[in-house]
Amino acid sequence: MVFNSLEFFIFLPTVFVLYWFVFNKHLKAQNLFLLASSYLFYGLWDWRFLSLILLSTIVDYYVAINIDINSEKKIRKRWLWVSVIFNIGLLGFFKYYNFFVDSWVDLFSLLGYQMKSTWTLQVILPVGISFYTFQTMSYSFDVYYKKLKPTRDFLSFAAFVSFFPQLVAGPIERASNLLSQILNKRTFNYDxxxxxxxxxxxxxxxxxxxxxxxxxxxxxxxxxxxxxxxxxxxxxxxxxxxxxxxxxxxxxxxxxxxxxxxxxxxxxxxxxxxxxxNVAEYWQRWHVSLSTWFRHYVYIPLGGSRGSKLKSVRNICIIFLVSGFWHGANWTFIFWGGFHALAFIPVFLMGRNAIYKDSVxxxxxxxxxxxxxxxxxxxxxxxxxxxxxxxxxxxxxxxxxxxxxxxxxxxxxxxxxxxxxxxxxxxxxxxxxxxxxxxxxxxxxxxxxxxxxxxxxxxxxxxxxxxxxxxxxxxxxxxxxxx
Structure with a gap:
């Protein structure tokens, strides 16, 4: 279901009325209805891929709890890797499997060996997978870095992961913002x-x-x-x-x-x-949720701009190349990311990457x-x-x-x-x-x-x-x- 469809203009007012006038007396009932509505919203596109959302939800729900109950850093990190490997693996299989196979075949062709892409699969890309996998991973990261405590309310967590307004194309929300609102009673505000x-x-x-x-x-x-x-x-x-x-x-x-x-x-x-x-300000204003995600969970852990200029430039290149690859399984996106890295680096070296951060x-x-x-x-x-x-x-x-x-x-x-x-x-x-x-x-x-x-x-x-x-x-x- 898409926002600009007749189905959505029937779906939205129906869910709105039931949400505020039927299921509003109890928070659990309201969240259960929100979860069911979100799964219906996504399932009308292809119900088979609801299992992926549910699986991602279950994995990160239990990962976060196990990170929290263990004080030993080594064990906490192992559980974090479970979340990363599972979500990146899920994303990698559905989005990048054929890309890697074809690239491997092309590489051998350049070396003079002719191979056929017999290992490629006719895999449908699940809508929104790049968004909800990053959203659930961010939750595990935040628990690992002790920025929030994990919830034991699975229903609310599932509603956070599948919240239908932003499920398919973001914004990629952090649990500290969205989950905290779902866990608390909401009241209707006319304005x-x-x-x-x-x-x-x-x-x-x-x-x-x-x-x-x-x-x-x-x-x-x-x-x-x-x-x-x-x-x-x-x-x-x-x-x-x-x-x-x-x-x-x-x-x-x-x-x-x-x-x-x-x-x-x-x-x-x-x-x-x-x-x-400048290009730095552009990335502070375009797809803010993705830029913020990469800054918090990739750029800063790599060292950010705390080390030498050379390491900072390296980190910038990694961020933009990964961002390009996130957009799609095609070398065009990697070149697009690399181009932005080359445009961003001079701004960074001149110290002008943050001068417009809080201004219009x-x-x-x-x-x-x-x-x-x-x-x-x-x-x-x-x-x-x-x-x-x-x-x-x-x-x-x-x-x-x-x-x-x-x-x-x-x-x-x-x-x-x-x-x-x-x-x-x-x-x-x-x-x-x-x-x-x-x-x-x-x-x-x-x-x-x-x-x-x-x-x-x-x-x-x-x-x-x-x-x-x-x-x-x-x-x-x-x-x-x-x-």
Missing amino acids: EAVSGLKLILWGLFKKVVIADSIGPIVDDIFSNYSTYPASTLILGVTLFSFQVYGDFSGYSDIAIGTSKLFGVELMSNFKFPNFSR VAENSILPSLTEIGQIFLTFTIVTFSRIFFRSNSITDAFGYIDRIFTDLSYSSYNHPMGYRMMDYYILIILFVIYEWMIRKDERSPFKFKSKIFRFIIYAIIILSMLLFYDSSIDRSFIYFQF
Whole structure:
């Protein structure tokens, strides 16, 4: 089940009513209903993979308890390794098995030995596996590092792992935030519910109007890149930047808004990354939950930036390469991660990786300075260029796409594959950027304007634009479902 489907718009109000008006008298009953609803939500995609979620839940539930009851460090570490090996093994089999087999065959082919990929399997990638395995692992890590005590309430823990608003594509929540809320009684808050509905509306707009509407253009350009000049290829990857942002941040907004309806606060996952002034700030604003996960559970344990510059650079490279590999079983993602490492390292060496951590661009003015405009443009260009690797089907296609940009410098106007006016899409993107600039100080309040009339005009425009741009022939699944 996806957020932008008719099934979800039947599912959500039904669960909401039962959650607050039938199962609200007892916390265990409410959590049991939440767990059942989450399993139904996921099971409607493919019920067979519910066993993987349940198994991951059971393993980390018992791992955490055994870590806690043992004081000897060696034994605690052994139990931690049980969680790591199980979850990475689960992820590795379903997501990376064929990748490693094919890479092994390719390596032998380069050495002159011809092998067949007879060991590959027709394995379906379970939706959300990259997210919930990391979420359960983080729980075991936090118990190991004594940042929290494990719960003995299996029902609540299972609801934490499978919480349906963020189960499929995050945010990847830590138990200290999400589990602590599930363990405690929740009360309905009208203002928070209204705030949630606004976030859902804004997320749907970004998904339906921004991401889905420009998706066919991006697909056409990347599929036929060898026939287009540089001007069209630059247009294609630029539009992909907006597509993937609208798609993924739209999902996160809907997830956060839906959680608010159930009295749960999730962390912000996107903080207007397109207005970042360097690559380091970009990663503080894009997919925040994943960046935070890698920083806490990989970068810092490796030594972070506490050692020499050389070791810090090594750790940065590891983080970005692993992050790239997390996204998918394809060398394109590893190159994408490596590209970001190369872009991040100069910022780190100049000591500018944290200078924008707690600030908003043009915080006290309406418009950015010329320096800030240059910084934003450069950062957006670097990030957008990297997405050629992210979007391409293979390394060959990625380098072919780049080669065309730098060798075919001719210009020609691009025609929409379905015959629509391209000018409408250019205007749409410009207006979207302007509106996001207006609300850039608070990612959780997309309609925070004093004038009620102005707010209702915005609501009307958004709803009408969704009706106008909605196309039933377009694949409406979210991009990050494949990760």
